[in-house]
Every structure is written in C-alpha cells, then in structure tokens.
Amino acid sequence: RKEVEQDPGPFNVPEGATVAFNCTYSNSASQSFFWYRQDCRKEPKLLMSVYSSGNEDGRFTAQLNRASQYISLLIRDSKLSDSATYLCAVNRAGYGNKLVFGAGTILRVKS
Amino acid sequence: DVKVTQSSRYLVKRTGEKVFLECVQDMDHENMFWYRQDPGLGLRLIYFSYDVKMKEKGDIPEGYSVSREKKERFSLILESASTNQTSMYLCASKVNTDTQYFGPGTRLTVL
Numbered sequence: 001r002k003e004v005e006q007d008p009g010p011f012n013v014p015e016g017a018t019v020a021f022n023c024t025y026s027n028s029a030s031q032s033f034f035w036y037r038q039d040c041r042k043e044p045k046l047l048m049s050v051y052s053s054g055n056e057d058g059r060f061t062a063q064l065n066r067a068s069q070y071i072s073l074l075i076r077d078s079k080l081s082d083s084a085t086y087l088c089a090v091n092r093a094g095y096g097n098k099l100v101f102g103a104g105t106i107l108r109v110k111s
Numbered sequence: 112d113v114k115v116t117q118s119s120r121y122l123v124k125r126t127g128e129k130v131f132l133e134c135v136q137d138m139d140h141e142n143m144f145w146y147r148q149d150p151g152l153g154l155r156l157i158y159f160s161y162d163v164k165m166k167e168k169g170d171i172p173e174g175y176s177v178s179r180e181k182k183e184r185f186s187l188i189l190e191s192a193s194t195n196q197t198s199m200y201l202c203a204s205k206v207n208t209d210t211q212y213f214g215p216g217t218r219l220t221v222l
Contacts, residue, residue, distance in 0.1 A: 004153075008151070043216050044213050045213070046210050046211075087154070097205075098156060099211060100156075101146075102153055103151055104153060
C-alpha cells in the first residue's frame with residue numbers, strides 16, 4: 001500500500017461546480033498535512049495546511065479525518081483558473097522534516 | 112518572498128555523462144531537498160540535507176549523490192547518467208516549519 005494515495009482523476013467539472021478530492025495516508029502517527037497546487041510545467045506551491053479542526057480559505061476548505069486517515073479538499077464555485085494538479089502531502093512520522101507526496105489529482109474546470 | 116532557483120530549466124545529456132544540478136535558496140533555510148517527479152508516481156525524495164555538509168538518503172538515492180558545502184546551495188549529482196533518470200527534478204527548501212518552497216524544476220532528458 002502506498003504511504004499517500006490520491007485519485008488521479010481527471011475531474012472534469014463545469015465552472016461554478018463544487019468538487020472534492022480525498023487523499024488517504026497509511027501512517028496513523030503522521031502529524032502534518034498539506035495541499036499543494038501544481039500548474040502544468042510549474043513547481044508545486046502550497047495551497048493550504050490542514051489542521052485537525054479543518055480550515056477554510058475563501059472557496060477552499062480542507063479537512064482532516066484521523067479516524068479514517070484521510071484529508072480532503074473542497075473547492076466551491078470552481079473557476080477556470082482552478083484547473084491544475086492538486087497534491088496532498090503528509091509528514092513521515094518519526095522523520096519530521098520529510099514530506100511524502102501523493103501522485104496528484106488533476107482538475108479541469110470547463111466553461 | 113522566498114526564492115529557490117535551479118541552474119537549468121531544461122537539460123539534455125548522454126548516457127554515462129556526469130550531471131550536476133544546482134539549487135540555490137535565498138532565505139537561510141536549514142533544510143533542502145531533491146525530488147524527482149514522474150507521471151503517476153508523484154514526487155519522490157532522492158536526498159535531503161538539514162545542515163551544511165549533512166545529508167540523508169531519501170527513498171530513491173541509488174545513482175545519485177549530493178553536496179552541500181554552503182547553506183544556500185544544494186547540488187544533485189548523477190555520477191553516470193542513465194535513460195531511466197530522465198525526469199523532472201525539483202529542489203525544495205524550508206525552515207523547521209513544514210512549508211516547503213520549490214524551485215522551478217529541471218527537466219532532464221538522458222539520451
């Protein structure tokens with residue numbers, strides 16, 4: 001089983017739609033969780049950290065479910081500019097400096 | 112604003128050549144990382160460094176070595192390039208919080 005798994009998609013959605021991605025992780029001792037966004041042929045950039053209480057940034061909401069060991073990202077009112085690959089990252093428990101990345105979920109927002 | 116730069120955006124080398132990829136960050140970060148990114152596999156950690164002259168193997172160190180002689184610079188070396196090392200190489204840096212900042216990447220092709 002991979003340490004971090006994501007549905008690769010692609011998720012094809014119309015503008016204005018709400019879309020959600022999940023990311024499962026295998027190590028229950030992991031403490032830090034992140035969503036990164038990667039545009040085509042660009043480097044990943046931090047979208048948001050994921051806290052136990054969940055967090056929201058505008059149209060984006062991230063949640064953590066420790067019992068089921070997954071994190072989620074919800075995007076409301078999708079824009080064309082949201083089209084990208086979304087990577088989840090989880091710290092490797094016991095190795096605080098190391099992050100393990102999922103392979104990414106492709107989102108395509110269409111007009 | 113954090114800036115991580117990489118020496119080349121695109122590189123073409125021949126099998127057996129020695130290849131140097133350089134990464135420089137301007138934020139005095141202790142930790143620096145080298146990843147490779149391949150379709151369907153996501154980002155995989157090759158090596159990381161938590162201080163000058165310190166290095167640790169990541170998940171796929173075979174065929175690679177690194178050098179960190181100065182805090183701001185982290186070099187990845189392919190001792191004898193092979194075709195299976197054709198990939199996108201991404202450098203990242205961070206302080207002891209978990210946000211990693213990535214460089215723009217080097218797309219290496221080995222013929």
